[in-house]
Amino acid sequence: MKRIVVDKLIAAFPLYANLKLLALPDGWLGIVNELFCDFRDLQKMMPGHMPLDPDIQMVAVDWRQYQWPSHLLYVRPVVHHRHWTPEMSNRLVQVVSRFNEFAQHTCEVCGDQSVGILKYQDSRRQQALCQTHMDERRWS
């Protein structure tokens, strides 16, 4: 992701966004944005949560780079375990699984649904791409 985009994410989600996002594909902006909203909403499931409570960090995020999928989201809980309910825990598992699943089917350039994975002949890493960007790259 480009610096200007990452800076906006950091401003919007200071508890979750950081410069590690620079390594992620441009097309992931939408799903990353949704992911951070989901993390923020986890707090609302906490017993005794009040609407005006200040945001607290629920999880810490790490992205690991692989051949495929290109990046995988890992999290660790940060807020003390006494605050976690089974429902919140299950929701966190769901949010992380869904992100890793969606990410593999998201065009790494524009964020549309991907139609396949393009393997390059040179050392570039393979990419999930939508039809438009697949065509564009295949002939370049």
Added chain:
Amino acid sequence: MKKDDIHLFRDLYPHWWSETLKSLPAGHVQLLAKLLDQCALIAVDNGDVEPWVMLHFERLEEEHGLFRVYAAPTVDFERWTGGSALALIIAMQFFNERQRLICEVCGLPGGRYCISPDFCRPQKRVTQ
């Protein structure tokens, strides 16, 4: 971590083993054993033999040079129960948080560095 422990973890949990764990202090090996055992049981509880999570270990400067475990669930989230998910979170937090409470050398509670020099003669590690 001692050589024997390295072999043991590598044999028991090849899918979770990572070379960075070699530098886990000897006193914290039991914490790792409990974490991996708990993570293995989550699959067992649900009648599965394949691991239900991938784990990533990292030593973080901003966490006083302690190890932190991160997880990514690998099986369909619809198979997870609230109980299994909570068990995973608690196992991770015990591993992450208890390192501050357990002596790096002898593995007994009372702080990261033993208070009794007679007991385990701590070689205080210099952390940046």
